[in-house]
Amino acid sequence: MSAVDKAFHGLRHMIATGRLGPGDRIPPEAELGEELGVSRGPLREAVRMLAALGVVEPRHGSGTYVSQLRPEDVIGSLSLTLELLPLSGLLEVYEIRRVLEAHVAAKAAARRTPETVKTLYSLIESMEATEDPTEASELDHRFHAEVARAAENPTLASLLAVFRARSRKYQVFTLPEGPEMRRKSDADHRVLATAIADRDPGAAAGAAEAHVAQTERWLRAFMPPVEETDGGPEDAPS
Template identity: 40%
Template structure:
């Protein structure tokens, strides 16, 4: 194991063991390097790496703190990777979404509050009759994120959000708008929400499966 990896593993173990937790300040660099039995330069590299993936928050002149460790923070790096993927890799991302998102939607049909449903309904109703591509992308991201969040599982919602970066959505919506299927796609959003509102997890899951698979097929044709 590389020395920097050892330092990362050491800090991770301190967090996992509960020695330090969300919001806590790390010991001073000299003290921590001695505790881990590693050089201060290796420790600095480890801290930089953990800062990038939002495990640590380096505050200049104050110290280094453990972040909240909330799922949306820790999965930000995955969103970055997803946005960099080429079109053929997007199909693999859609395959993962097709497995996870219907289950999240079924869970939403069981767990979403009336306020959650009303909030998503308001989002659907707010989309104008002639939206441009940026409005469509924002709407699509917001709709899927709100449905996932209404399921009440923060880790699942954050994972799905990380698989649906803005760049990916832009590519998808360009394919859809060029094919003239905007109305059908928005109609599918309404049908999915109706199933959630009617507390029908089987129908909600089936509709989301068909919805994601349909968009996946648009992408498949566009990359051939």
């Protein structure tokens, strides 16, 4: 086992067993390195790995701290790399998103508060009022985030936030057909908000699923088709 692995698993074990809890500061590099039997170089590399995964957070001059270990902390690490995936993978992500958006919409409809409804309509009006595609995209994100928040599952909400961030990179609203898409999208939002306001989970799920499916169709239509690399049946050469 390499020195980096020793440090990585050692540190992870200290957190898993509770010796280090959320918010704790881990020992200084020199001290921890001696305890784990590695020098500072590999130890720092292991700490960076855990930082990339959202488990710890180094603060220059202060120390390195264990994160709160909320599900969103760990899931957020995906956002840095999900956009490196090829388009074919993105379509698979859309399928997941469609299922989960439908679920959170239904749950939001069942649990909504008056404040949620008010916020949703407020966001819709802002969306319909703006001309800036970037601002519209931002408001769209907040609208769906609000629906997810109302479903009362922060893990699911942050997972969907990551998926949406990946999709937003494509900026479909800036295309020539953008304004037309915008109007359709706005109409979808009204249908969804109304279903939630009516406490109608079935309608909300249907509206959310249709909305995502629509976005997915736009992406299929305006992005290059998935290309066969060349040797179809081959698997990962590893």
